[in-house]
Amino acid sequence: MLFLSQIIGRPVLDRHGEPFGKVRDLIVALGERYPPVTGLVVRVASGRDIFLPWSDVESLDASGARLHTSSINIASFRQRPNEIRVWLDLQDKQIVDVEGRKIVRVNDIQLAPVRGRLRLVAVDVGLAGILRRLGLSGPGERLARALGVEVENYIEWEDVDPVESSVSSLKLRVPHQALSTLHPADVAHIVEQLAPRDRTGILASLDDERAADVMEELDAEDQVDVLEALPPERAADILEEMGPDEAADLMADLSEERQAELLSLMQPEEAEEVRGLLTYGEETAGGLMTTDFITVRPDETAQQVIDRLRQLAPPSDRTYYLYVTDADGKLEGTVTLRGLIIASPETRVADFMRPEPISVGADLDAEQVGAAIARYNLLALPVVDEDGLLLGIVTVDDAFERALGEGWRKRLPEIFEPAEDR
Amino acid sequence: MNRLALTRPLRRAQRSIRERLPNFRVHRSGVLAFLGVLGPGLIAGLAGNDAGGIFTYSQLGAETGFSMLWILPITTVMLIVVLEMAARMGAVSGQGLGDLIRDDFGIRWTLFAMVVLLIANGSNIAAEFAGAAAALEIFDVPRWITVPVVAAGIWALVVFGSYRLVERVFLSVAVVFLAYVVSAFVAGPDWGEVGRALVTPTVHFEPSFLLLMIATVGTTVTPYMFFYLQSSVADKGLGPEELGFERADAIMGAVWTNVIALFIVVVTAATLFGTGITLTNGAEEAARALAPIAGDFAQALFAFGLFGASVLAATVMPLTTSYTVCESFGWESGISRRFSEAPVFMGLYTALIVIGALVVLVPGMPLGALIILSQNLNGILLPIILIFMLRLVNNPRIMGSHVNSRWLNVVAWGLTGLVVVLTLVLFGTSLAGWLQ
Numbered sequence: 001m002l003f004l005s006q007i008i009g010r011p012v013l014d015r016h017g018e019p020f021g022k023v024r025d026l027i028v029a030l031g032e033r034y035p036p037v038t039g040l041v042v043r044v045a046s047g048r049d050i051f052l053p054w055s056d057v058e059s060l061d062a063s064g065a066r067l068h069t070s071s072i073n074i075a076s077f078r079q080r081p082n083e084i085r086v087w088l089d090l091q092d093k094q095i096v097d098v099e100g101r102k103i104v105r106v107n108d109i110q111l112a113p114v115r116g117r118l119r120l121v122a123v124d125v126g127l128a129g130i131l132r133r134l135g136l137s138g139p140g141e142r143l144a145r146a147l148g149v150e151v152e153n154y155i156e157w158e159d160v161d162p163v164e165s166s167v168s169s170l171k172l173r174v175p176h177q178a179l180s181t182l183h184p185a186d187v188a189h190i191v192e193q194l195a196p197r198d199r200t201g202i203l204a205s206l207d208d209e210r211a212a213d214v215m216e217e218l219d220a221e222d223q224v225d226v227l228e229a230l231p232p233e234r235a236a237d238i239l240e241e242m243g244p245d246e247a248a249d250l251m252a253d254l255s256e257e258r259q260a261e262l263l264s265l266m267q268p269e270e271a272e273e274v275r276g277l278l279t280y281g282e283e284t285a286g287g288l289m290t291t292d293f294i295t296v297r298p299d300e301t302a303q304q305v306i307d308r309l310r311q312l313a314p315p316s317d318r319t320y321y322l323y324v325t326d327a328d329g330k331l332e333g334t335v336t337l338r339g340l341i342i343a344s345p346e347t348r349v350a351d352f353m354r355p356e357p358i359s360v361g362a363d364l365d366a367e368q369v370g371a372a373i374a375r376y377n378l379l380a381l382p383v384v385d386e387d388g389l390l391l392g393i394v395t396v397d398d399a400f401e402r403a404l405g406e407g408w409r410k411r412l413p414e415i416f417e418p419a420e421d422r
Numbered sequence: 423m424n425r426l427a428l429t430r431p432l433r434r435a436q437r438s439i440r441e442r443l444p445n446f447r448v449h450r451s452g453v454l455a456f457l458g459v460l461g462p463g464l465i466a467g468l469a470g471n472d473a474g475g476i477f478t479y480s481q482l483g484a485e486t487g488f489s490m491l492w493i494l495p496i497t498t499v500m501l502i503v504v505l506e507m508a509a510r511m512g513a514v515s516g517q518g519l520g521d522l523i524r525d526d527f528g529i530r531w532t533l534f535a536m537v538v539l540l541i542a543n544g545s546n547i548a549a550e551f552a553g554a555a556a557a558l559e560i561f562d563v564p565r566w567i568t569v570p571v572v573a574a575g576i577w578a579l580v581v582f583g584s585y586r587l588v589e590r591v592f593l594s595v596a597v598v599f600l601a602y603v604v605s606a607f608v609a610g611p612d613w614g615e616v617g618r619a620l621v622t623p624t625v626h627f628e629p630s631f632l633l634l635m636i637a638t639v640g641t642t643v644t645p646y647m648f649f650y651l652q653s654s655v656a657d658k659g660l661g662p663e664e665l666g667f668e669r670a671d672a673i674m675g676a677v678w679t680n681v682i683a684l685f686i687v688v689v690t691a692a693t694l695f696g697t698g699i700t701l702t703n704g705a706e707e708a709a710r711a712l713a714p715i716a717g718d719f720a721q722a723l724f725a726f727g728l729f730g731a732s733v734l735a736a737t738v739m740p741l742t743t744s745y746t747v748c749e750s751f752g753w754e755s756g757i758s759r760r761f762s763e764a765p766v767f768m769g770l771y772t773a774l775i776v777i778g779a780l781v782v783l784v785p786g787m788p789l790g791a792l793i794i795l796s797q798n799l800n801g802i803l804l805p806i807i808l809i810f811m812l813r814l815v816n817n818p819r820i821m822g823s824h825v826n827s828r829w830l831n832v833v834a835w836g837l838t839g840l841v842v843v844l845t846l847v848l849f850g851t852s853l854a855g856w857l858q
Contacts, residue, residue, distance in 0.1 A: 091528070092524050092525055092526075092528055092529065092532075093525060094521070094525075094752070102754060103752075104752040105524065105750075105751060105752025106752075107529065107752070125752055130529060130533075130751065133528075133529045133530070134529065134530065134533065195516045195517060195656055195657065197516040197661070198516070
């Protein structure tokens with residue numbers, strides 16, 4: 001295994017074996033799975049740094065570099081747009097370990113011949129890299145092993161994503177490709193570990209829908225930070241993609257001017273829903289509810305409803321209950337997914353719906369909403385106004401989150417023992 | 423400015439607490455808004471007036487009266503220069519000082535800086551426990567009760583505490599500094615004389631005065647404050663476009679610290695100067711000496727301030743230190759992590775508190791000497807960190823067009839040179855004292 005730290009500072013000899021300079025940095029071309037080394041930065045005796053193309057290099061290892069040539073055409077090589085200087089741009093910098101979903105530091109960089117070229121294959125983020133650079137590999141590693149400490153920790157290059165404020169090279173800033181493969185909750189976990197500036201960079205690189213998913217996973221304070229840092233148009237786009245209840249919760253933490261600005265930039269329909277939700281107190285049924293639900297008419301047939309569902313392809317948590325409303329929007333009954341499926345196709349909804357459903361008013365206290373859901377074993381509870389018009393629904397997870405927020409959670413056992421939820 | 427002005431560590435800790443209480447809402451009103459207005463510079467200033475600071479300022483007043491007050495405007499300017507650089511670096515780079523040192527100087531220098539930081543802050547933490555213990559001994563609370571209770575309380579506050587609790591503790595601790603303002607008025611000095619002394623430099627060439635001067639500079643400009651401020655600015659996500667605000671905040675923080683210092687000097691100068699009382703063991707001596715002269719109320723206020731200041735510094739310091747060390751080495755950090763996930767971080771955080779507390783509990787441990795030792799270690803750290811800072815703040819790769827202006831560099835390098843000389847003198851003298 002060859003490491004960057006073993007090469008830097010080593011002598012560079014020309015084809016006659018005469019000293020030419022010292023290795024200062026390596027140049028790699030990004031884009032491939034394992035970026036190939038394309039050049040060498042050599043500090044020559046006069047103290048200047050010159051660039052050498054890889055074609056001039058015969059060999060490179062821990063003892064130093066050997067060149068093909070003795071006469072160097074300095075002007076012939078330039079760093080191209082997709083190339084970075086590994087030591088300058090990457091060594092000691094913070095990166096995202098996409099696999100491990102955390103922020104780490106590059107302690108060293110591993111190089112290996114792959115398909116005929118010397119390539120950057122992995123970054124060393126473990127203790128081994130630190131010890132190697134301190135010149136303590138032997139005794140340090142023995143000590144660490146004796147203590148049972150994990151010494152080696154490498155991350156493959158393809159599982160690495162840059163942290164913008166740390167990695168100053170512009171060329172590395174573009175991708176965040178690796179991140180887009182992760183679950184939104186994992187992206188959110190990474191985002192929370194970053195400095196505010198980098199958070200926004202990552203969010204900005206995702207498409208609206210994914211950004212909205214990640215946003216929903218962030219905690220309130222970080223949501224506000226990220227949203228404030230984004231351009232208003234983009235922030236409005238992301239808010240549109242969020243659940244109306246999530247968007248309203250987030251907007252409730254913004255200043256009134258900012259709320260008005262974002263609402264005016266959102267699609268009128270979404271803006272209206274959010275505006276409506278913003279009028280309810282946080283600790284009430286209205287504050288907990290979402291306006292994302294599916295309604296059906298009593299005279300539709302089971303088959304018609306199933307066809308419509310197929311067309312809408314709604315997220316799973318919205319299909320367990322369908323709400324039966326009359327022409328004015330008054331809640332008449334509920335239909336469960338099970339009820340819908342076992343009904344014969346031509347049956348009218350009115351014939352198999354559950355009439356007189358349990359519902360609550362928008363100003364009911366959040367705690368009582370939770371109690372009602374628990375008492376009746378519901379997955380969601382409809383919220384209606386004084387005239388019985390359906391305003392929204394409170395889902396069981398939203399209600400439970402609120403309920404858990406009020407209790408004292410024991411922290412001690414979790415510090416010492418692995419818990420299932422992390 | 424609508425955010426709680428705490429360190430990145432503390433805010434992360436709080437965030438982790440909120441993660442566990444999923445629907446915890448942040449209300450930007452009341453206490454939170456108030457703390458938000460204070461700004462990171464102000465909190466950095468508060469945390470800088472710790473047990474060692476109060477001790478030194480008390481000595482200054484007791485031994486030289488008002489005659490050395492003129493040094494406070496000068497240390498204020500020094501602090502402004504350094505805090506402004508830290509705030510600017512945090513705003514432009516978006517990174518903490520430990521991060522930048524690692525990014526730019528590589529692993530050897532980082533290791534060096536972190537070892538020095540660990541030793542200096544480790545001894546500081548012990549000094550804070552010493553301050554808290556000494557303060558409560560005035561109220562006849564023995565240190566073997568104070569220290570374990572405070573240590574366990576700090577650990578638990580951050581690890582188990584709710585957001586609101588941490589917030590309230592911080593606010594109430596911030597209020598204790600007003601105790602010194604009140605005690606200064608209770609002491610009833612000639613304010614006209616105080617005003618004149620502030621602008622009239624008088625120099626004594628006796629070694630003890632010189633040492634006191636050095637100690638005053640050293641205790642005012644403490645490295646811990648820069649790490650805190652820079653992380654805090656970076657963590658708030660304040661950018662270069664808000665530099666005007668950040669400057670104002672840093673200046674306000676520096677001025678605030680020294681206003682409190684001024685009142686401490688005034689209290690002891692008005693009451694103890696000329697009585698032949700000298701303070702050698704710690705700030706609580708000042709409190710004790712106050713009782714017969716200015717009354718029990720002044721004594722209680724003074725001790726109360728000392729206790730609060732020590733606890734505030736002892737709360738923030740272990741956290742900031744652990745975060746700085748772990749982040750610069752890329753180790754998992756965060757109070758929300760379990761021991762198995764972040765062994766270094768949790769181990770370090772716990773060890774700093776436990777060792778700091780145990781040192782103070784060693785029978786016969788001279789608390790005053792402990793505080794002086796921690797100040798000396800900070801003095802050694804200061805020029806090292808200043809040189810790192812100046813190299814970084816002048817690096818266009820990091821700072822772009824926000825590098826230091828030429829005149830600022832002249833002032834800052836001059837300051838660093840002065841601090842190096844002062845530190846060498848202070849360290850040499852202390853060493854000589856220890857060897858005797």
